[in-house]
Amino acid sequence: GCCACGCERDEAHGGGGEGDDDEEEEGAEADRPQLVRSLEEAREILAGVSMVVSMHGDAAVDHALEFALSAGVPFALVPCCVYRELSPWREGVTTYDQMLCHLEERAWRAGVLVERTTLGFEGKNQALFSPPPPPPGSASESAWQVERARMRQALEREGYFVSLPTDANAELAAGTRAAGLAGGTPSGWAWGEAHASAVGALAVAAEALRAAGWPPVFVFMLDESWALAEVAWPVLAPCLTPPAGAVSSADAECELDSSVFCWIASRRPPTPAAAAADEAPGSNFGTPHRDFTALESEDMDGMTILSAWLPLTPVSSRNGAMSVLPREFDENFHKRFAYAHMRPALPEDGGVLKLRFDLAAARQLAPLPAGTLVGWCGNSIHWGGRCASAEPLARVALGFNFVRAGVRLQQGRAPLSRAALRARLSAQQRLSICAASLLIYSNWYELNSTILPATAVLASPSAPAAGKAPAAPQLPLAAPVPRPTTAGGMPVPVGVRADGQPLWLNDSARQALYAKYGDISHISGDPSDLDGKCTQQ
Secondary structure, three states: OOOOOOOOHHHHOOOOOOOHHHHHHHOOHHHOOOOOOOHHHHHHHHHOOOOEEEEOOHHHHHHHHHHHHHHOOOEEEEOOOOOHHHOOOOOOOOOHHHHHHHHHHHHHHOOOOOEEEEOOOOOOOEEEEOOOOOOOOOOOOOHHHHHHHHHHHHHHHOOEEEEOOOOOOHHHHHHHHHOOOOOOOOOOOOOOHHHHHHHHHHHHHHHHHHHOOOOHHHHHHOHHHHHHHHHHHHHHHHHHOOOOOOOOOOOOOEEEOOOOEEEEOOEOOOOHHHHHHHOOOOOOOOOOEOOOOHHHHEEOOEEOEEEEEEEOOOEOOOEOOEEEOOHHHOOOOOOOOOOOOOOOEEEEHHHEEEEOOOHHHOEEEOOEOOOOEEEEEOOOOEEEOOEOOOOOOOOEEEEEEEEEOOOOOOOOOOOEOHHHHHOOOOHHHHHHHHHHHHHHOHHHOOOOHHHOOOOEOOOOOOOOOOOOOOOOOOOOEOOOOOOOEOOOOOEOOOEEOOOOOEEOOOHHHHHHHHHHHOOOOOOEOOHHHHHHHHHHO
16 A cells, blocks of 8 residues: 555555566556656746646646646546645645645636545545636636626625536526626536536425424534535635735635525515414515624725525525615615614514615626526625515525635634535534524524424434434424522522622523523613623623
């Protein structure tokens, strides 16, 4: 075997066993490797290279990738041993998996998409490769480089973008382009057959979860949800890279905030009884809003937060399309101190919404094929529409928040790296993220014991072995979880009022504060400002 790679040296490295020299002598002279005798000769050869291949290149694999990126040619890399002593530029890279992620991230920072596949031999058999170059006679920039520039320009001008994968439904994609929502040329990125199939499978899983009484966010217990986020990573990350000359490094990394969600567009219910179920956690957010303030969403280098929305089903104007307000019509886009900045729409009596923006300027994002990537600035106004009762398929979508490295949206919960997604989050990690996301989005619905099936509590799953994550966590039947009590059986107060008396809050507020801050029984204050007191103390 070759060091730590587990391959057979003779087969994988072309090494010489006994008799190889004799066979070589009998071979044609043209089959011998070319001997380079001068720098000029090397330059001439390299100038004509059309592709770079590195098979178990060990410490040279980085140099092979750098040459391919600088020459603008496709590459195929099969890394082997890490040799960290010979590769000091790989900061923090000590394992094989970390090296694979390091090479992928280096490529996508240069604007090149990378795919990974498993080759048909044992040992270090992971191959990283780039899409082929544009055909002869095409523009010097690849289609992906053009799309990347278009996405950034759309964010700066409109505050949002729509990007179509090249393997999207052709008829729906044509409709999207005809509506002026996407670029007129191929985007240069694709999901690939396996991930394109996962898009539809996740839509079915989300509907099944909701039918069983579970919020659709629990679809993130599945491998496929995280796999889509990982594949979308290199497409979205360049939007957060500061422009050349900015204060931060142009190679600034991107991270994924650990708040995720899944929505299924609500239908107009025929009865009041159906209305309550229709507005359960995971229904569409019909009130125009911003996800974040301008202060959170941008700094002197540009965007710091990119909200990503991925429809798992085709989107039409009738099944729950997303609407956005272009930033040129948003007079409070940057005015973080304005009253209307985080209150673009407020409900009034009789179910009426009072709007503080020009509704006529809003843009409905439809039609869209399943698998389209939609992104907007964190402080862009947007909202989700209802699904018409006659429509057979309600819109289902996933949501992610990508942040520039160093940005923290949640206290106590670190963002996720792409390497963490590659390594597969454990079932316990996924369950924690789903529960925390329900708390984060709880301002859109009532957080109480009815959001989960009535007689079920979540077990504590161990980390899954190889294979798919379970379609849902284990759900043993049990009595409802009791309110926390002291050793003597008395209920535990959640705080202390200013007059020294115990502070009792409703269950949803208590659960939210305990989940966010832990034990808060020592915090004093009135119910109206308890959250602020927790933050300060």
